[in-house]
Amino acid sequence: MHAVEILERLIAFPSVAGQANDAIVxxxxAYIEDCNATVTVLPGPEGNRANLFATIGPADVPGYILSGHMDVVPANEPAWSSDPFTLRAEANRLYGRGTSDMKGFLAAALAALPALAAKPLARPIHLAFSYDEEAGCRGAPHMIARLAELCARPEGAIIGEPSTMRAIRAHKGKAAARVEIHGRSGHSSRPDQGLNAVHAMAEVLAEAVVSAERASQGPFDTAFEPAYSSLQAGTIKGGQAVNIIPDLCIAEFEARAVSGVSPTELLAPLKARAESLRAKGFEVNWELTSAYPGLSLSADAPLACLLAELTGEEPLAAVSYGTEAGLYQAAGIDAIICGPGDIARAHRPDEFILTDELTACQSMIEALGNRLCP
Known part of the structure; x- marks a missing residue:
């Protein structure tokens, strides 16, 4: 099948993060098995979602992983010009949710599969397709934990996030947390008889402002924009009416960290402030909803040199968005980002990918296969 035809099939699956993905898996x-490759479906602990891992070539020697995620963000924006889950072609543009982020990479890899399967590969290429990346890289850790039983330790992982086919060596790490503060409701005329959960959350918000300012003072890494770690309050909700003491307030916080800084540690002062509210009678629930490490691959790493040769361009130093690449590096596998599409087109109405980008990605993957032949 041609990459565009495969992409059309993949876009038709509304595989939104956090929902069952059995249909696309x-x-x-079935497509991979038709190409005579070995494939393993790896159910996640959620019970209705699964990762998928496939191998072309000998699994008992080191090879390379092509990593991508099958999930997409929701497509509820009213500004879509057509059904986001039906591929629409206009000239060299292919529109649909997930075209750039990142079913385009999956389509290119799957389109290259028959050619790879026909080669006498001395070293393998693995396809590692995950779930719930858009919900904080929740699926990939379960797959990475099982790699030792699936293959020899890979030499590297290429994460196909949209980069206009320019390899990228580094990205920030991220952590996100959800805080619930339970107080006691009552009539607003008697604040002495209640516990105002919104007022209590204000203390955590104040800590977030202080922590964000502290992070902006360094350490710095000029490869990133901005060159420092960041922290913000992303959502907050609480209360029922202006004359009722709010008994519940919920907020979500996010931290993004430059290399050498732990994103979870950036959130630690907020957690401490939230938990201190228990001494005032509040019930506090702190949940780390997602976390993944940053990526930092040296310019002279073999994987960086390989991608420079495969793409014809030197890899970029860094981007500020995050990917599953840091998880692979944390597991001892060098990783790099390189894929079709553009992150600037992702997570917005009329997301699209260029047909030329699909072709370039498929050619890169097939070129990688040529290098793994004797």
């Missing part, structure tokens, strides 16, 4: 599994 089953279609990809």
């Amino acid at each position: 089953e279609w990809i599994r």
Whole structure:
């Protein structure tokens, strides 16, 4: 099948993060098996979602992983010009949710599969397709934990996030947390008889402002924009009416960290402030909803040199968005970002990818296969 035809099939699956993904997993599994490759479906602990891992070539020697995620963000924006889950072609543009982020990479890899399967590979290429990346890289850790039983330790992982086919060596780490503060409701005329959860959350918000300012003072890494770690309050909700003491307030916080800084540690002062509210009678629930490490690959790393040769361009130093690449590096596997599409087109109405980008990605993957032949 041509990459565009495969992309059309993949876009038709509304595989939104956090929802069951058995339909898209089953279609990809069947396609891979038809190409005479070994494929394993790896159910996650949620019970209705799964990762997928496939191998072309000998699994008992080191090779390379092509990593991508099957999930997409929701497509509820009213500004879509057509059904976001039906591929629409206009000239060299292919529109649909996930075209750039990142079913385009999956389509290119799957389109290259028959050619790879026909090669006498001395070292393998693995396809590692995950779930719930858009919900904080929740699926990939379960797959990475099982790599030792699936293959020899890979030499590297290429994460196909949209980069206009320019390799990228580094990205920030991220952590996100959800805080629930439970107080006691009552009539607003008697604040002495209640516990105002919104007022209590204000203390955590104040800590977030202080922590964000502290992070902006360094350490610095000029490869990133901005060159420092960041922290913000992303959402907050609480209360029922202006004359009722609010008994519940919920807020979500996010931290993004430059290399050498732990994103979870950036959130630690907020957690401490929230938990201190228990001494005032509040019930506090702190949940780390997602976390993944940053990526930092040296310019002279073999994987960086390989991608420079495959793409014809030197890799970029860094981007500020995050990917699953840091998880692979944390597991001892060098990783780099390189894929079709553009992150600037992602997570917005009329997301698209260029047909030329699909072709370039498929050619890169097939070129990688040529290098792994004797």
